[in-house]
Amino acid sequence: MAKRIFITGIWHETNTFAHGQTGLEDFQNYQYAEGDEVFALFADTNTEIGGVMNAAMELDLNLIPGLFAGAVPSGLVTAAAHETLVNRTLELLANAGEIDGVLVHLHGACVAEGATETDAQYLAAIRAALTPATPLVATFDLHANLSEGLVAQADALVGYDTYPHNDMAARGAEAAQILHRMLWSTRRPAKILRKLPFAPPPQMQGTGTEPVASIMAKMHDMETWGGIWSASIAWGFPYADVAHLGVGVLVQGDDHGHASRLADDLAMTIWRQRGDFDAGLIAVEEAVRSAIAAPEGPIILVDVADNAGGGAPGDGTTILAELVDQSARKAVVVLCDGEAVRNAKALGVGAVFSGNVGGKSDDLHGPPVPLVGEIVFQERVRYQRRGDYMTGQRIDLGEVAVVQADGITVMLTEAKAMPFDADHLSAAGIVAETQQIIVVKSAIAWQAHFRTFAKGEIYVDTPGVCASNLKRFEYTKLDRAIYPIDNDGIWPAK
Ligand SMILES: [Zn+2]
Incomplete structure (x- = not known):
């Protein structure tokens, strides 16, 4: 008889510097499914559970879905929301009957109010409900801040090997295969x-x-060695102020000594190259000037600090203000601004919009910018991702309005648009390929699609909760010096 595998997950990348908290409704509004709804949410998607579903057919595993909850990266998760999700998971596990194995899909950088190691505590709660012999395998994001406490709770863990993360389904399948063994x-x-x-x-x-x-290539080579089950590098999410912040190298194998030697080798390789991770940012005025002057577009202006997929509000105005000042033409900026969208909706397509946009969620991402222009689009926007990254994911941007202000097109959305592809632009009638300048609020994820047609890219030194310059942040939970925040850091620890 097919073995019965409970699959479940709580996925959140928590930016502890972000304004506001993440509540239960933020999970319910993004990704929330119980039981068979989990299959409906992830069937034929390039996600861990999508990959697990395909692998389960080949491996003849009977999947018993529990609860999957994911929220857009944002501020601290409320204690009540996390407790509700964990308790509901345990309830579903208790009602699942006899279970032969468990797959848990984590982020690895979730931080709930009052918890020191949120993901470890979540895994521990599941572990405690199982017989000791029941295998538990967890998947985690490449941006996880791994800890000994977390690793101890699973029999094996598999992390994404790519960023942009286009191997989620493959890693889900790998986790299912390891569990199967x-x-x-x-x-x-x-x-x-x-x-x-x-x-x-x-x-x-x-x-x-x-x-x-090259570091990932070295790691993949290690995975082909006899006796090595799996290796992962969690590169860390630096916008979570937690004691276990930082890069984690995880090697899993039959022999403790062998796995240790490989892990040390890989860790030392990364440590020696730490100086090569400087972000090389360009000041906003110079960045906008170069993009306007470029002979051919589109030029991508990367607003990393307002990374909508990293916990920032997605309403940062620093680049927009400069585009207006320098009278840019054929430039597109997307801002999450529900208030402006509602005003535009009340006016209707063809009317003139006049009001402040962006910069409303906090005072870290530039002030609101006055905008006057024609409303050329206004609709509720929903779509399904067609690109290579998060393929098939269903997105709801809420009400959307597009304002054409001279040469600058401002797309206003109710929900944050994570620019993993240009589908959000085309859904609002904007053709990405014919623009001179496109502002993306993303660190790396934008590359998977936009690099297929962009003629250039400039990383801009903007302020915000996802700034690449980590010295902008005040860390309080770190218990040791850490590079490059402190310039030094010692490894191996004495
Ligand atoms: Zn990630």
Whole structure:
């Protein structure tokens, strides 16, 4: 008879510097499913559960879905929301009957109010409800801040190997295969975690470019060695002020000594190259001038600090204000501004919009910018991602309005638009390919699609809760010096 596998997950990348908290409704409004609804949410998607579903058919596993809850990266998760999600998961697990194995989909950088190690506590709660022999395998995001406490709660863990994360389904399938091996044997891998006092900005964590590409190649080579089950590098999410912030190297294998040597080797390789992770940002005035002067567009102006996928509000105005000042033409900016959208909706298409846009959620991402222009589009926008990244994901931007102000097109949305592709633009009638300048509020994820047609890219030194310059932030939970925040840091620890 097919083995019964409980699959479940709580996924949140918490920016503890972000304004506001993340409540239950933020999960319910983004991704929330119980039981068979989980299948409906993820079937044929390039996500962990999408990959698990395909692998389960090949491996003849009977999947019993629990609860999956994911929220857009944002501020601290409320204690009440996290407790509700964990308790509901445990309730579904208790009602699931006899379970032979468990797959848990984590982010690894979730921080709930009052908890020191949120993801570890979540896994521990599930672990405590299982018999000790029941195998539990967890997946985590490349941006996880791994800890010994977390690693101890799973029999094995598999992290994404790509950023942009286009291998989620493949890693889900890998986790299912590892779990499958454990179902038929009592053998478990030794799990060796090496934590480095090093927090590179996400902007420098792209796996398709150096310095990360060669390091990942070295890691993949290790995975082909005999006795090694799986290796992952969690590059860390530096906007979570937690004691376990930083890069984690995880090697899992039959032999403790062998896995330790490989983990040390990989960790030392990263540590020696820490100086190569400098973000090289361009001042906003110079960035806008270069983009206007470029002979051919589109030029992508990357607003990393207002990374809508990293917990920033997505309403930062620093680049928009400069585009207005320099009278840019054929420039597109997307801002999350529900108030402006509602005003535009009341006026209707063809009317003149006049009001302040953006900069309303906090005072860290530039002040509101006065905007006057024709409303050329106004509709509720929903779409399904067609690009390589998060393919098939269903997106609801709420009400959307597009205001044409001289040469600048401002798209106003009720929900944050994460620019993993240009589908949000085309859904509002904006043709990305014919623009001179496109502002993306993203660190790396935008590259998967926009690089297929962009003629240039400039990383802009803007202020905000996802700034690449980590010295802008005040960390209170770190218990050691960490590079580059403190310039130094010591490894191996004495
Ligand atoms: Zn990530």
